[in-house]
Amino acid sequence: MWASWNWLGVACWTLVVIILVFVVHNIRQRRLKMLVTQRRRFSWPNFLLDMLLIVIVAAGFGGMIYATFLHSDTVTDKSAIQLEYRYRALVLQTRDGQGYFVRVHNGSGHNPIQTYTYWTQGAKYQINSPEATISTGKTIVPAEAAAYPWPTKTLAKVDQSTRSAFVATVKATYKNTPFNGLGMHAGRPASYHELIRLPSDVFVYIDNPATK
Known part of the structure; x- marks a missing residue:
């Protein structure tokens, strides 16, 4: 989603590029003038002005690179991040005589990633x-998902109403603020996570169990 404050980032990037072009042209013109009129290759006033202009350009590009590519907000920063929660009950499936809510497929390679497949009313989902x-x-939110600010009271109610068979999702989005716009992040996704709640491990079906 493209939010209005992102135009601030576009304008600032355009400005720093224009400043860069101006600085390169200015430095070149002054050096040529010094060579032609003064027959000199170096002068302290010219050198100091060159350094000042280079520092201004470096600061401009450094600030924009940080805001656009390097800066990231935590999901708990309410001034910059908006959180949206969703809850869906799981639907039981059967395979080879086993009832399950989640089907797991183990990946391969040095850092294997599992794929989780689950079903809700009228829909099928997959996530890595x-x-x-x-x-x-017993704890609804395990340590692996505790970095996200889950609403514990709501989770407890959903856990009870679904008999511990549901999926809770949290979607973090950058708010439409000037600083987020400066980095052209406003309105864009910041993070996403799903908490798949099951009554026990028995309700997990593994397609290709790892063997020793």
């Missing part, structure tokens, strides 16, 4: 393990 956490213990 870095973006989801399966919870089967």
Whole structure:
């Protein structure tokens, strides 16, 4: 989503590029003038002015690079991040005589990623393990998902009403603020995570169990 404050970032990037072009042209013109009129290759006033202009350009580009590519807000920063929650009850599936809510497919390679498949009323979903956490213990939010500010009271009510078989999602979006716009992040997704709550491990079906 393109938010209105993102035009601030576009304008600032355009400005720093224009300043860069001006500085390069200015330095070149002054050096040529010094060579032609003064027959000199160096003068302290010219050198100091060159350094000042270079510092201004470096500061401008450094600030914009930080705001656009390097700066990131935590999901708990309410001034910059907006959180949206969603809750869906899981639908039981059966395979090979086993009832399950989540089907797990183990990936391969040095850093294997699992794929979770689950069903809600009228829909099927898939998500990879870095973006989801399966919870089967007494604590609804395990340590792997505790970095997100889950509404514990709401989770407890949903846990009770669905008999511990639901999916909770949290979507973090950058707010439409001047600083987020400066980095052209306003209105864009910041983070996403799913908490897949199950009554126990018995309700997990693994397609291809890892073997020793």
